[in-house]
Every structure is written in structure tokens, then in C-alpha cells.
Amino acid sequence: MIDFNMIVEKLPAFLGGADGAPMMSTSDGLQLTLELLFLSLACGLLLAVPLALMRVSKNRVASSLVWLYTYVFRGTPLLVQLFIIYYGLSQFDWVRDSWAWEYLREAYACAILAFTLNTAAYTTEIIAGQIRNTHYGEIEAAKAMGMSKWLMMRRIVIPSALRRALPAYSNEVVMMMQSTSVAGLVTLADLTGVARRVFSDTYMPFEPFITVACFYLVLTFGFVWLFKLAERRWLAYLAPRKH
Amino acid sequence: MKKPLLVLGALALALTTAAHAETLRFATDASYPPFSKQGADGKMTGFDPDIAQALCAAMKAQCEVLPQDFDGIIPALNAKKFDAVIASMNITEERKKAVDFSDKYYNMASRLVAREGSQVNDAWFKGKKIGVLRSSIQEKYAREHFVKLGAKLVSYGKAPESFLDLKAARVDAAFVDAAVGDVDFVKTANGKGFALVGPDYNDPKYFGVGSGIAVRKGDKALLARINQALKQIRADGSYDKIQKKYFSFDIYGK
DSSP states (O other): OOOHHHHHHHHHHHHOOGGGOOTTSSOSHHHHHHHHHHHHHHHHHHHHHHHHHHHHSSOHHHHHHHHHHHHHHHSSOHHHHHHIIIIIGGGOHHHHHSTTHHHHTSHHHHHHHHHHHHHHHHHHHHHHHHHHTOOHHHHHHHHHTTOOHHHHIIIIIHHHHHHHHHHHHHHHHHHHHHHGGGGGGGTOOBHHHHHHHHHHHHOOSHHHHHHHHHHHHHHHHHHHHHHHHHHHHHSGGGSOOOO | OHHHHHHHHHHHHHHHHHHHHHEEEEEEESEETTTEEEOTTSOEESHHHHHHHHHHHHHTOEEEEEEEOGGGHHHHHHTTSOSEEEEEEEOOHHHHTTEEEEEEEEOOOEEEEEETTOOOSGGGGTTOEEEEETTSHHHHHHHHTTGGGTOEEEEESSHHHHHHHHHTTSSSEEEEEHHHHIIIIITSGGGTTEEEEEEEEOOHHHHTTSEEEEEETTOHHHHHHHHHHHHHHHHSSHHHHHHHHHOSSOOSOO
């Protein structure tokens, strides 16, 4: 019933060949999915830490600006955000005349921008939540040591919050990996995009989509396992006692 | 025991034949103006849906026209989501392996749409980005010809998306049915400064013998009815009336 020969034959296409690589990227298929994922996660995390600090700061303006940002990006579908960035922005002449157009004209850069802004919004809230959850004992101890506010943030609050954010962040990573599949709707042939191409070339729906489903499952398994290791390393002090 | 079963069987048969005569479900591309376009009320309008309605009138059947993205239209037909596809689909040998086709209902060449004054020759394609509809014959032709000349393909799910990107200069040309490029883009405000350029592409090896209505493989009865109805609307003038509504030229071809 399932044509395994077809799956084996098309497997290289799913892994990604340089043939169909979009501009700025090195490949399509699995490689493109991983590129989109890691670049947007890295940029998103870098943005999220300062944004989380602003979110919990006593400065009303900074805090509400970040609140607005996370509210907008968590309150709208990623696909809509991607369409606004890809199809929407290109309608304005001043965007097309600006330096940014060199990047925004490429679907690849638009996808990374949309994914970054989206994951940064979620990650900001995850980290901000953990900063607020910091145990008062840790803060009192830091103050008793005579640490300045920034030193305390840098040495105590942020490292501790990032550790405790690990379980929630692993969910975000897995969700983000699945979200990269919307890249296929702005001409990019990521894993799902390749599956759609194979589907429309062969008229067989099961084989390509089951194949990509397996790819995503394996990736998810890998991420969950990595985060388990990380939690064992950095969250050991919160684990239940074994002896 | 046997009699009630028989009665039930007869009833079921009567019901299915009645249902068969009732409604025919045609699928058309969700967005391929002027051939098909989904109105704000969800109803499909355009050349393809109108022809479908005319065919159904000739077949004395009710007609339902459903939108479906082109790249999934053949699998969905084979999965019995609808009975026939009228989606400007060219009759090609490869597609004939998956579905059966009616006689052609129009035949038109494909053209490139690009900036006015583009001098299209083999050298022109080098480094150019060309937008095509995913799984269209234009994509297939472009993959085997334009890519060899150094062009890069960008595949879209809907034709209007490729026009948006053409206007935004993300692609240098779109490769589509001539009438679609002309009516839906070049003649509109968006298409100012653009034109149909280069030659007519109609190599039968790729573009087949025109566009046909597709039915599931082996659905001979429906195919015969559609072909009969097609002859009828060609003869009684309803085809011409629909054609005039959308085009200022003859698209049926020779």
C-alpha cells in the first residue's frame, strides 16, 4: 500500500540538495529547516534576554512597550506575521527603495525575521516569568554581599532564571521547529515544502507527508533528549533527591 | 430474511442513482483569474466555473463548483473529494497516467510576463528568477529548459502571488498561461510597465493539446457525458457567450 521505493528514491530530496536552494541559503529540505530553526532560535534568544529584563524592570514605559510587543506576536498566528512581512512590506515603495530591501526581497530572510520576532516574544515571557520567580533568599543574599543591581542581575538572577527556563524553553524549541513548516507558503522548499513538491509531482499524498512526519518526530526526539541532558546538568539542584 | 434485504438493496440503489443524477461536484483552482476566482461570498466565478455550469445545464444535472489549490487537485480528485476537475489543466501524457481527460475545452500558449521591453533570448535567462505555479506544466517546462539556461525557479501556490512578487521585483518574470498573464496582470493597474514577452510556448510534448476536464481514471460514463455536453455548448453558442464575457479573443484554438 505504501510505496517504499518512492520514499527511498525521494529521500535525498528531503535531506536537501544544493539544487533548489533559495537565495542566501545553502540548501533546501532538511538543511533549510534546520538553518531556519537555529538561526531564528539563536537571534530570538539573544533578543529575549534584554527584552525580559525590560519586561520586569520598574520603568513603566520599557515594560509596557515589551508587553505590547509580546502581546502582538503571541496573539497573532505566525503565518499571518510571515505574510505581512513577506507580501505586505513589499507593497511599499519606501521599503523597496531602502537598504533593507536587499534582505527583505528574499523569502529566506523574511522567514528568519518572522520566526525570530515570534520566538523572541515567547522566550521573553518565559524568561521574564522565571526572573519574577527568583527566590527572595537568593536576592537577599546577593544584597547582603553588597552586590550592585547589575552585578546581581548578571551573576545571580539571569543565570538562575535561564536554568529554570529550560523546561519551558524546550517546548518552545519543539513548537518552533514545527512552525518552520509555514516557510513553505512563501516559496521556500523546507522539509514540508519538499513534501508538497513530491506530493504534487507524484499525486501520492501518503508517502511524502508520512516521510516528513518521521523527520519531524526524529528531530523532536533529538531536541527532547538534548534538553534532558541539559536539565540534568544545570537543573540538578532542583531534581528530587535520589539518596 | 431475504425479502427485507432485497427491499433495502433496491432502496439503496434507488437512492444512489437519485444522488448521482442530482449533483456533480467540479473542482477549480482557488485563484487563477480570469479562469477562476473566489468571490467574497465564497462562490467561484470565472471562465472555468461558468463552463462547468454550462456543462451541467447541458447534462441536466446540478452543479457545485469547489475551490482547491492546484498542487493538490489531482490527489483530491482521486480521493473522491469531487467528481471532475475544470482548472485550466493541460492534457499531458504524464497526467493521463493519473486521470482521464475530456476533449480540450480551450487551448492557449504560455508566455513569460516581464518588464516591458525585455529582449528574451537564450542569453536573457542567465541569472533570472522566474516565478511559476507549483506542479504546473510551466514549472515542468521551465525546469527542463530555462534552468539549463541559467535561470532560477521560484514556485508559488497561486498565480496572483507570483504577480505580486513580480511587481515587487523579487522575480524577473512569471511564466503562465498567456490569458492569465494578460487579463489578470498586464491589463490591470498592478501590471503597469509589464508585458507579455518572448515567444509562445506550446510544445505539445510539455503543453499537451490544450486544457481538458479531468475525471478519475476509468470514470467512462461521466467522461462520455462531459464530452457530449462539451459538443453541445460549443454548438448552441453558450460557450461563445461565456468566452466573450472574459476574453476579447478566441481561446478555443484550432
